[in-house]
Amino acid sequence: MDILFATLFRGLGTGSTYALLAVGFVVVYKATDVVNFAHPALMILGTYTTSWFVFNAGFPFWVAVPTAMIVMGLVAALCERVALRPMVGEQPFAAAMVTIGLFIVLFPLAFRLIGTNVITVGDPWGLERFTMFGVRLFQVDLAKIIISLVAIAALALFLKRSRFGLAMRATALDQEVALSQGVNVGRVFGMSWAIAGGFAALAGVLVGTGGGGVEAITALVALKALPVIILGGLDSIEGTIYGGLIIGVAESLTRTYQPAFFPWMGANFDVVVPYLIMVLVLMIRPYGFFGTKEVQRV
């Protein structure tokens, strides 16, 4: 029972990180109709930036994280301005290809900066534990859950209450109508990328916490957000939370129990579980459980 509880808690921890990653995809998709395949690279650069601010510039952790989020937000907004803005009005496919190009540009940069090292972000949790309901749990998982949920809630509040959030929702609904109503659609695009970049950096920090540290190749973890957004729906921020937690828990349960009960599935089977869930969901509900069904016109 203790093992089950600890497993679930760890799953919720990683799952909330996935949710945070997925929110970055959703924000960009809602505003610009583009699936941002450059997100993994932004995430790993965010981890690196935080690590740099902590260890090279001597910032405290709680200052380094927002600074890195702002830096990555600017980087992402720059990417949008240079590479994505000329693609406005083109097919979503072509724009998605541009983000793959961005990924190939940014990913080697991460490799160059990080090299073969393992970087840490200097987080205060490390491998510390605490006791809840008599079970010893990792502090870092609690921190992941709290930080992710607070960040997503803050974003939701921003979209719902602020003037700019209204502009973003209007753009998500219909770009041309928003434009005719005086919304600066270009700025909304830039802002959505900046938010995605900031969230990618925050997720990168959370991935790098917990004593383990991060290599350049860890960037591919961010692709786990794709099953999450398929599960939750490409355009639903609420859906990312449920999707993220479900995927995280499923992965964690597999990691704990599959080697004992289904050893024939092979080592590290938990890595493919999110993708198997994704395939299943696409078979049952191609537009996710919270997403809006795409209307097709001839």
Place this chain on the structure above:
Amino acid sequence: MSTTTSTPPPAARSRRSTLRGRPELYTDYAADQAMLNTRAKRWSVILLILVMLAVPFFVSRDMQGLLTLVFIYAIGGIGMNLVTGFAGQVSLGHAFFLGLGAYTGAYFGGTPTASVQGLELEMWIWLPMAGIVPMLVGLAVAPLAARVRGLYLAILTLGLVFIGEHIWKEARSFTGGPGIGRRGAEPVIGGFNLYQRHTIFGIDFARETFFYIACLVLLVVLAIAARNLARSRMGRAFAAVRDRDIAAEIMGVPLMRTKVLAFGISSFYAGIAGGLLTVALGQVTGENWNLLLSVDFLAIILIGGIATISGSIIGAAFIILLPRGVERLADHVPFVGTAASPGLLSVFQLQLVLFGALIIAVLIFEPRGIYGLWLRIRNYWKAWPFSY
């Protein structure tokens, strides 16, 4: 568009004799849609094939190996272009089908060792098998893929690559397991090993030469087949589905069958390319078939030219030969690292950055790729000295 079924009028048959000197006047659909519909195309293609056949006798072994890779990637690129370029189904799962073809080929044509299985069959068995098995798997997966469109499909096929990587790690008796890998198939036809040094009639053939020629011949055959497919009824169905799938369905194009066929044929090409790739690379591990390989093929068709066969070949040549060019350049550009000094970026990293930048630039400035660039140049000189 039902012209293919009607017989051309008798006058069209004597077109060449009566209309000599007016090569661009077509009096029937068949002539317009002919594969090499102008004299210039006919001659340049024949000349190019002859030159490529002669090349191995003039270049280094290293260069022969590199050009062989170009042919193999071109075969895979044509497959990618059939499903993504012609039929408009964005697939990031190409690497999975290449891997499947590679291991099928290696199983049927490879030498068994203590850790991996192999049947040691000849190339005329294992190469078709390397195409057919991925094709069957592609046909099995496609109905699922045909349910989703556009970016959802890209995400789904991306999942396929990760699931594939897990299978390659675990199916040790076929793949040799992670980090170790296995040797590929032996390209033996009638006891004659294509990937060996031979002396025939006193002429010394390098180890790479016969395999180079075999890959070239395969590329030509498969490219002609694909070009033929693209201008057939099926090819028009592909284009209709790509341009507007609902409209295509309303016009009577069977949507599911067309998409499934596009996947199947594409997987066949990928499998053949994968099987040949194991021979060229020697030792292959499961990590060879990762997401970056899929992205490579995407880059091939984007940079070469979407929905063109010659574009796929140009793209493959570009992608394979670019790293060599960058390596040459590295000694002359100050900030690129060499063996002596690390520099700002290593050669490999610079290649990748260039790849990415090129994909972005092509999509923004010339969506039809290098092939589109060539079209522009050709049309300029066709109309010269007039600007239109």
